[in-house]
Amino acid sequence: MGVTVLLEVKAKAGTIDQWISKFSEILPDTRSYDGNIGIELVQNQDDANTLVAIEQWDTRAQYEKYLAWRQESGTLAEIVELLDGPPNIRYFSPTGAWPNKSRFSGVLEETKLVVPPVWLEHTTPAFIPTTIFIATT
Numbered sequence: 439m440g441v442t443v444l445l446e447v448k449a450k451a452g453t454i455d456q457w458i459s460k461f462s463e464i465l466p467d468t469r470s471y472d473g474n475i476g477i478e479l480v481q482n483q484d485d486a487n488t489l490v491a492i493e494q495w496d497t498r499a500q501y502e503k504y505l506a507w508r509q510e511s512g513t514l515a516e517i518v519e520l521l522d523g524p525p526n527i528r529y530f531s532p533t534g535a536w537p538n539k540s541r542f543s544g545v546l547e548e549t550k551l552v553v554p555p556v557w558l559e560h561t562t563p564a565f566i567p568t569t570i571f572i573a574t575t
Contacts, residue, residue, distance in 0.1 A: 440475060443493040443501050446526040453520045454487050460517055461491070464508075468493075471507070473500025487522070498529055 449457045461479050468477050475494035482488035495501040508514050 440532065441495050441498045441501065442530040442532070443491075443495060443498075444526075444528045444530070445491040445493065446528075447489050447491075447517075448485075448522045449487045449489065449520055450522045451487065454481075454489075457489060457517070457520055460520075461489070464513060468504070471500075471504050473497060474504070501529075 447457070458479070458481075465477060465479070468474055473496040475496065477491055477493045480490050480492060482490070493501065495504075505514075
């Protein structure tokens with residue numbers, strides 16, 4: 439069972455571009471680190487100084503090993519200087535309520551959506567979905 443890690447940081451005012459640049463620089467090593475399934479950096483739309491790294495790892499232990507490596511290499515010390523407060527790291531387990539796309543074989547089946555005629559009376563055709571994708575295993 440995998441783990442999702444949310445790493446939330448608040449950059450000091452005026453340093454957000456440095457943060458994004460630093461993440462762009464170090465993410466290739468993160469993606470190739472043993473146990474990493476994927477990582478994406480997103481920026482808060484309501485507070486541009488807040489970033490969240492959404493990470494998928496095989497195990498929490500592998501993430502913690504990775505974090506220790508970043509500490510030993512000095513990378514964490516470099517980025518902590520740009521923080522406005524401590525980072526917030528949270529760990530989540532899948533619930534199974536909605537399958538994670540990474541668990542699919544990668545095959546998508548295209549299906550046409552049948553739109554009830556009543557929808558046509560209340561919306562313009564531009565807003566009616568015509569195709570959905572259903573992941574199949």
